Amino acid sequence: MKMPIQPIYLDHNATTPPLPGVVDVVCETLRTAYGNPSSGHRQGEPARRLLQSARETLQSCLGTSDEQFIFTGSGTEANNLALRSLARHGSCVITSAIEHSSILSSATRLQDEGTPIEIIAVTKEGEVDLRALRQQLSAHRHATVSIQWINNETGVFQPIQEITALAREYDALVHIDAAQAIGKLDTAVEPVLAPDFLSLTAHKFNGPAGVGVLYARQSELIDPLCVGGGQQSGWHAGTENTAGIAGLQRALELRYSELHEAIAHMAKLRDSFERTVLELCPWARINGRTDRRVCNTSNICFEGIEGQALVGRLDALGVYCSQSSACTTGHPEPSHVLRAMGLSEAQAYASVRFSFGVTNTHQEAELAATVVATEAEYLKRIFT
Numbered sequence: 001m002k003m004p005i006q007p008i009y010l011d012h013n014a015t016t017p018p019l020p021g022v023v024d025v026v027c028e029t030l031r032t033a034y035g036n037p038s039s040g041h042r043q044g045e046p047a048r049r050l051l052q053s054a055r056e057t058l059q060s061c062l063g064t065s066d067e068q069f070i071f072t073g074s075g076t077e078a079n080n081l082a083l084r085s086l087a088r089h090g091s092c093v094i095t096s097a098i099e100h101s102s103i104l105s106s107a108t109r110l111q112d113e114g115t116p117i118e119i120i121a122v123t124k125e126g127e128v129d130l131r132a133l134r135q136q137l138s139a140h141r142h143a144t145v146s147i148q149w150i151n152n153e154t155g156v157f158q159p160i161q162e163i164t165a166l167a168r169e170y171d172a173l174v175h176i177d178a179a180q181a182i183g184k185l186d187t188a189v190e191p192v193l194a195p196d197f198l199s200l201t202a203h204k205f206n207g208p209a210g211v212g213v214l215y216a217r218q219s220e221l222i223d224p225l226c227v228g229g230g231q232q233s234g235w236h237a238g239t240e241n242t243a244g245i246a247g248l249q250r251a252l253e254l255r256y257s258e259l260h261e262a263i264a265h266m267a268k269l270r271d272s273f274e275r276t277v278l279e280l281c282p283w284a285r286i287n288g289r290t291d292r293r294v295c296n297t298s299n300i301c302f303e304g305i306e307g308q309a310l311v312g313r314l315d316a317l318g319v320y321c322s323q324s325s326a327c328t329t330g331h332p333e334p335s336h337v338l339r340a341m342g343l344s345e346a347q348a349y350a351s352v353r354f355s356f357g358v359t360n361t362h363q364e365a366e367l368a369a370t371v372v373a374t375e376a377e378y379l380k381r382i383f384t
């Protein structure tokens, strides 16, 4: 198999390359708006304006009813902040078996501290089981529900509208982990969902890493993780990362100015990639519900082979993809998401995630599909 001329990056659910316009604005902000937003003198003014302007952009892109956005150091931190805050105000934390580790580990820690936790099962297709959710909600009135909008491994949409409606019915607070949704979906957050909290992270839509956001419609519920200088109304102490926040703002502006085109582009690449792979490897199959899936993600089970071996061979050939969420890479366990969907350990180990981005091209999708299929066929012959 010939090596692709240029590396082909198909791991955009792990992180995305910051666009040139984002890099420019980050550098420019470091040069010109380096002042501390809390400073009373004039050098603090551009930084203060920048934070305000970023909040306005967030509000207009997300369609929220207000600008109560808390800047954090990551999506993980936003999730920790959300869960810890809501847990203090609910009778129990209800979450699902396929959440990101930032939610599941926070839930475990809260449980160790005495908060009751319920983990909802998912269907074979990778969706939260609504009947199980209703059962838990009726057993724990005034609970807190934390569910992701889109699963990072399979790309499957969670029935988020139904989940928020159910939660309201039982007076539960709602947190949505929207890390994989922002910039890949055209749905306004309000009035349809109206979550109490929603988290996102800039590096999933071609912004810089290290910039997360928690939208807190009910900011009085916030229990700050960081205390100190009283920045951000005391919700998150610490001098703000103005350059990173400027990068987040530019990434949002760029994505939302061409949102439909971006979604259509990623979907076309993903679909053509999948078609070719499945044509050449008819024994492979897609994990998760394909008709309710985000535009860029393909999680394929190459039954009978070792997925890690495939990822390694593709890496050597310049096609970058991953086996489960990047945050758990290095752990020998099979994907907890795929296992929760009922895949056997062997099937979970045989599965690989490919996630496309706006910077990928059609040629890349086609070339990658041929390389992936050829390598998978080769490994299949070896393993069987």
Ligand SMILES: Cc1ncc(COP(=O)(O)O)c(C=O)c1O
Pocket: 013, 014, 074, 075, 076, 077, 079, 100, 102, 148, 150, 151, 152, 177, 179, 180, 201, 202, 210, 212, 325, 326, 327
């Ligand atoms: C669904 C989901 N939530 C949260 C996170 C954490 O975001 P960050 O990498 O900014 O900590 C990720 C990142 O992979 C994610 O996919």
